[in-house]
Amino acid sequence: MAKAATAARTLAEFASGLGYGQIPVAARERARQCIIDTTGAALFGSRLPWSKIVAGHAQHCGGNGNSRVIGTALKVSAPSAALANGVCSHAFELDGLRKPSAGVHPGAILLPAALAVAEERQAGGRELLTAFVAGAEVMFRIGLAAKQTTESLGFHAPGVNGPYGSAIVAGKLLGLSTDQLTQALGIAGSLGGGLLAFAKAGNGAMVKRLHMGRAAEAGVVAALLARDGYEGPDTVLEGQYGYLESYARDGDATQFTKNLGSHFDIVHACLKRYACHITAHTPVQSLQELRAEHGFNGDDVQSLTIHARHKVLSHHDIREPRDVAGAQYSVPFCAAIALYYDVNDPLAFSETALNDAKVRALAIKLKVVEMSDAEKGGAWATRVAIELKDGRKFERFAEEFKGTPASPLSAEELQTKFMRMAGAHPRAAELHAQLAALETIADCRTLAISATS
Secondary structure: OOOOOOOOHHHHHHHHHHHHHHHHHHHHHHHHHHHHHHHHHHHHHHHHHHHHHHHHHHHHHHHOOEEEEEOOOOOEOOHHHHHHHHHHHHOOOOEEEOOOOOOOOOOOOOHHHHHHHHHHHOOOHHHHHHHHHHHHHHHHHHHHHHOOOOOOHHOOOOHHHHHHHHHHHHHHHHHOOHHHHHHHHHHHHHOOOEOOOHHHHOOOOOOOHHHHHHHHHHHHHHHHHHHOOOOOOOOOOOOOOOOOHHOOOOOOOOHOOOOOOOHHHHEEEOOOOOOOHHHHHHHHHHHHHHHHHHOOOOOHHEEEEEEEHHHHHHHOOOOOOOOOEEEEEEEHHHHHHOOOOOOOOHHOOOOOHHHOHHHHHHHHHHHEEOOOOOHHHHHOEEEEEEEOOOOOOEOOOEOEEEEOOOOOOOOOHHHHHHHHHOOOOOEEEEEEHHHHOOOHHHHHOOOOOOOOO
């Protein structure tokens, strides 16, 4: 009997059959850039205390596996490595996502799963990149189907849709069949999670980092279970009590397979410019540019108004964050940082700024108002209006920033950013060269991601 063509089965069939040669050059290039960028973010993140806590957990629970925890000397099981590396990748708001947003983080979710299983299976760079693209095509479409409603319900979208993408990545590298990949997706649907409670609690924002790690780990677990015969519902995406019904409102099931195989959505991957939430990028960029052009800083500001979309007001208008993650999630706080610090340096968004009395005072003082629906631009568009104490007034609108698909980083700019993030790693330059030629790597175990040779 023929099996029903559910969304999960259609996606699994696409992923299992995808070969490197079928991926357009532009899609390969964007995937490679995403992998380079995320690796740099993970190396930076591996030095942070919350990442070290999770690495210690991975060491305790992960046994003596073959998968490395990036930036350390640890080797653990594949699921534990995916967890730790997912946390490292998202540890300081440096990893990318999709533009326009679909609530997906391809790098921080897919790359940790890919590295963990590739090392376990001794797979090469071409296989890793192909699996990465397959996972992105599936995960992006699942995110788009929710129509940006997951987070309005209080769920952190990447934690919910991420396990599907990482299950595809892990399953592809494990050589799973279409049937097994379908089961992996069904299993992944019961392994997702992540609440946005931290955005309103005023504390505990460290948990946000965990959502990416858990999504990466969940996909590896789902793929391994499916390999061994475990089953999950194949209507997990569009069926009753499935993903759309449970985690979205007014979702669009046609997005699950729209243009599958003919359009590669990975080209919409966006690389962040600053170590803060994506909704803060355009106001931070505008303020940094205005400072450079007109020679002022936060001490000179009489008033500042940020015009932004509704989600900024509902989720990101946090005036007095209590930890670094909360500060990075706050648009007004990041805007205040941009008026006192060099935001091209990731450490501009560190404890130093969090405890800076001038930054805190300005974050409370400035205004955030909702943009008119008639004003142009997408979800990340903002307009800043600033008045200085000497009477000068400036205004700037921005929708793009360096790193978006419409304004991509050049190879040189990407390398500069990578070295800024990963420069403390003793083999950073060697690793960048390896990743830039990823398809020539015969065995991913030779990638210079660990703290030792």
